[in-house]
Amino acid sequence: MRTVALTGSIGMGKSTVAAMFADEGVPVFDADATVRRLQGPGGGLLAPIEAAFPGMTGLAGVDRAALGSAVFGDAAALKRLEAIVHPAVAAARAAFLAEHAAAPIVLFDIPLLFETGGDRAVDAVIVVSADPAVQRARVLARPGMAPEKLAAILARQTPDAEKRAGADIVIPTDVSLDVTRAAVRDAIRHLSGACLHRREGG
Incomplete structure (x- = not known):
């Protein structure tokens, strides 16, 4: 199995390419x-988030807009939230890998890959990039x-x-969808072959 990370700055079309x-x-x-x-109705993160950020959850799950405003620009609050969210995401990721253990390629859609050093943990x-x-x-x-x-979001992200x-x-996304899809298919062929060396010590 090759583990592949997909990333890109805000607005670059990452979700489209992941699809x-x-x-x-x-x-x-x-x-x-x-x-x-996990933050939706009945999600496993509701109780710990409510305990750390009272008033931020309800029947519809976490009020993501309110929670985002609460941690935006507050490093300590963001760290408290990450300490709740990251272990839960890691557990879900482990379950995903176990479920797809026989797949030749698995793709991880990770917005802040370089910012968190996650690029070192994949093959x-x-x-994705655009003008x-x-x-x-x-x-x-x-x-x-x-x-x-x-501007504030881009300041926290590694430059394109x-x-x-x-x-x-x-993979370019400031082109037609057909061109982008062709690039995706080329990437899959590339990743399925034996031509990756930089991350494999070759």
Whole structure:
């Protein structure tokens, strides 16, 4: 099995590319989706989050917007939240690997891969990338997004150029969906072969 991480800065089209890999039969572990499930109605993180951040949960699960506002810019609060969330995600990831142990390739959709040093724990890294103007237009079209919020998010993320430099494969998303899908299929063929050396000591 090859473990492959998919990452990219905000607005780069990572979710679209992850879905393309899934369409091609590659098992995909989405860390964000796992967190949403664990924080949703009846989720396993509701009780510990409520204990650490009173008033942030209800029948619909965690109030993600309120919780995000509570930890945004507060390093100590963010660390408390991460101490709750990260072990639960790690357990879900282990279960995913066990379930797909026979798969030749598994893909981990990890937004903050380089920022957390996770690139060192996988066999290969795929970065999705787009022209900065395309990225900005996509993000600013999202509800509740503003230029200053985008700037703050980008300040916490490894620059796109550095991510591309650290990638084994770069998939463009400022092109047609057909071109991006072709790049995904090329990546799968590449990863299925014996041509990865940088991370395997060759």
